Amino acid sequence: MLLKNHLIEVFKQASLENNFLLKENVVLKWVHRFGIDSLNDLLIHSSLQKENQREEENQEQISLIDEMNEENQEQISLIDEVHEENQEQIKLELSKTFENIEETKWESNGLETSSSNEISKKNQNSNEINQLTETPKLPLPYIKNLRKWINNDKKAS
Numbered sequence: 001m002l003l004k005n006h007l008i009e010v011f012k013q014a015s016l017e018n019n020f021l022l023k024e025n026v027v028l029k030w031v032h033r034f035g036i037d038s039l040n041d042l043l044i045h046s047s048l049q050k051e052n053q054r055e056e057e058n059q060e061q062i063s064l065i066d067e068m069n070e071e072n073q074e075q076i077s078l079i080d081e082v083h084e085e086n087q088e089q090i091k092l093e094l095s096k097t098f099e100n101i102e103e104t105k106w107e108s109n110g111l112e113t114s115s116s117n118e119i120s121k122k123n124q125n126s127n128e129i130n131q132l133t134e135t136p137k138l139p140l141p142y143i144k145n146l147r148k149w150i151n152n153d154k155k156a157s
């Protein structure tokens with residue numbers, strides 16, 4: 001490794017660590033070895049490296065953000081799938097409850113019709129009983145002729 005590259009690396013490291021004494025030592029060695037006119041090379045080189053490092057850090061942060069976005073998208077898709085499953089379950093439950101309601105309506109209608117049928121049958125039975133009990137009454141003869149009529153009945157039987 002060349003002395004320039006080594007001093008540039010040490011200066012860069014000292015800058016990252018905010019070590020002013022080390023930076024000052026590197027600058028003194030640079031000026032002593034290469035002259036004050038070349039000091040710009042050290043500072044420009046280190047500033048370019050700093051910018052490169054910043055760009056690298058930014059790229060790393062961007063990649064981390066992209067990874068997080070991908071993970072978030074996966075989570076969102078999983079949440080959507082769970083939501084769809086929940087919607088399907090809700091629809092199934094609603095259809096089951098609707099079927100149960102329909103069944104109970106049919107059963108209650110059946111009970112109402114059977115009870116109304118039973119009531120109408122009872123009414124018919126009571127009407128038939130009333131009709132049977134309402135046999136036509138024979139006209140009774142006048143009381144004057146009652147003895148004759150009773151005696152005639154006895155003779156006939």
